[in-house]
Amino acid sequence: MLRFLLARLGGMLLVMSIVAVLVFVLTRAAPGDPIAVLLGDQATAEDIARVQKVYGLDRPLPVQFGLWLRELAHGNLGESIFLQRPVTQALWERAEPTALLSLMAIAIATLIGVPCGIVSAVYRGRLADQAFTGFAMLGASVPSFWFGLVLMQVFAVGLGWFPVSGYGGPGASHPALCRPRRSGVRHPKCHTILDPADHLRRTY
Secondary structure, eight states, X not given: XXXXXXXXXXXXXXXXXXXXXXXXXXXXXXXXXXXXXXXXXXXXXXXXXXXXXXXXXXXOHHHHHHHHHHHHHTTOOOEETTTTEEHHHHHHHTHHHHHHHHXXXXXXXXXXXXHHHHHHHHTTTSHHHHHHHHHHHHHHHSOHHHHHHHHIIIXXXXXXXXXXXXXXXXXXXXXXXXXXXXXXXXXXXXXXXXXXXXXXXXXX
16 A cells, blocks of 8 residues: 555656646747746846846756746745736635635535436436436536636626626626726726836836
């Protein structure tokens, strides 16, 4: 049993290492300079070089990868340029909505799936079994992204029961996406997001 667990753990570490290397290499091999894109067309070569030095992007790739692994081992995922705060803080802020959404999805799937499965097992081969089986096949065949857009259109845009995006009640504001009211006036709780390029210029 111990040998099996150690083998599984070793395989998991090997897969995680391969994925980390592939992600690092692919992001570095992508065309273009992300710092130049973030700073905009008005950035000079000195500005780009200064920000690259701050983030360690002027060092060799093996050194960058080693620094990234060291920070990752200490739980430091860096700072998000777009959100302008640590990545770990942004992930922690989204942990509660993610867990709540997962629990609600499991609860809904259990409340619907278990009774339907029991009925299908009791009345195997009959009309109820065929109906529930067809319903299950339909649910598995419909693309989730399309069905999600349909639900947003009906319950958020049409009925106004839920926000189009974000987390909260129908009147909750979302910093990234704030829908204007039908009168054309923006919600007073909507916040303005700073331009990442402007933030970088002012910081560095």
